[in-house]
Amino acid sequence: MKDLLRTILPCATLCLMLFCGCSGNTYSKQIREEKKLINSYIQKQGIRVLNEAPDVAHGQHWNEKDYVAVEGYDNFYYHLTTAADTTAADLTNGTRINLRYRKYGLTAYADTVNCWTTDDQGDPVQITLGTLGNNSCSAWHIAIRKMGHSGAECRIICPSTIGFTEDNATVTPYVYDLKATRRR
Numbered sequence: 374m375k376d377l378l379r380t381i382l383p384c385a386t387l388c389l390m391l392f393c394g395c396s397g398n399t400y401s402k403q404i405r406e407e408k409k410l411i412n413s414y415i416q417k418q419g420i421r422v423l424n425e426a427p428d429v430a431h432g433q434h435w436n437e438k439d440y441v442a443v444e445g446y447d448n449f450y451y452h453l454t455t456a457a458d459t460t461a462a463d464l465t466n467g468t469r470i471n472l473r474y475r476k477y478g479l480t481a482y483a484d485t486v487n488c489w490t491t492d493d494q495g496d497p498v499q500i501t502l503g504t505l506g507n508n509s510c511s512a513w514h515i516a517i518r519k520m521g522h523s524g525a526e527c528r529i530i531c532p533s534t535i536g537f538t539e540d541n542a543t544v545t546p547y548v549y550d551l552k553a554t555r556r557r
Contacts, residue, residue, distance in 0.1 A: 404533075404534075407448070407532060407533060407544050408448055408532075410479055411448045411530060411532065411546055414479040414530065415440075415450075415530070418438070419438050420438050420439075420440050421439050421440070422440055422441075422450060423440065424442060425441065426441045427439065435453050435454075435456075439452060440452045440528075440530065443519070446515070446535060448546070449512060449529070449531060449532055450529065451528070451530075452529075453519070453525065453526075453527050454528055455525060455527075455552075457520075457522035457523060457524035463522055463555065464517055464521055464522060464523060466502055467501060467503060468502045468555060469500075469501050469555065469556035470499070470501070470502055470553050470554065470555060470556060471497040471498070471499055471553070471556050472499070472500055472509070472551060472552070472553050473497045473498075473551070473552045474498065474513075474549050474551050475549065476549055477547060477549070477550075478547060479530075479548060499556060500514075502514060502517055502518070510531070510536050511535040511536075512529060512531040512535040512549070513549070513551065515535070516551055517553045523553065523554045524552075524554055525553065526550065526551065526552045527550075527551050528550050528551070529548065529549050530548050531546060531547050531548070533545050533546055
């Protein structure tokens with residue numbers, strides 16, 4: 374009986390692995406589906422994707438539906454909603470930041486987590502720009518650098534690949550409203 378089990382068990386395990394591996398829901402398929410979801414969201418929202426940000430210093434302005442595709446990151450887009458003082462970029466690596474955010478799903482009945490004001494949910498998230506931790510994701514750090522100035526606000530469309538670890542594991546994209554200010 375033991376010899377039979379030694380023969381059958383590995384074969385059964387291999388068959389189970391092959392069956393589960395052929396389910397068709399591979400990570401690459403989930404990424405393709407995420408891309409479709411992001412593109413559908415962009416289309417439904419009437420978003421116009423730009424290759425570079427408007428040059429505010431030379432009289433160009435951000436239209437409400439203008440988003441910039443962030444070079445080097447697939448399906449990552451940002452929109453500067455409120456510019457701050459543009460005399461000097463003051464949000465650089467090592468800057469301690471208070472970050473307020475709103476998080477939205479891209480589906481029709483999206484869940485929203487509000488953390489914009491202290492009335493919504495306690496204190497802001499505190500991060501150090503350029504240092505990833507459990508309380509931030511790569512997309513936030515990239516977006517904050519794009520904002521460049523304390524008090525600026527932006528909206529990002531964040532693919533799972535540069536979102537939080539749990540978003541990457543579930544291949545779930547989100548939209549975030551972000552407001553970053555220097556911590557004193």
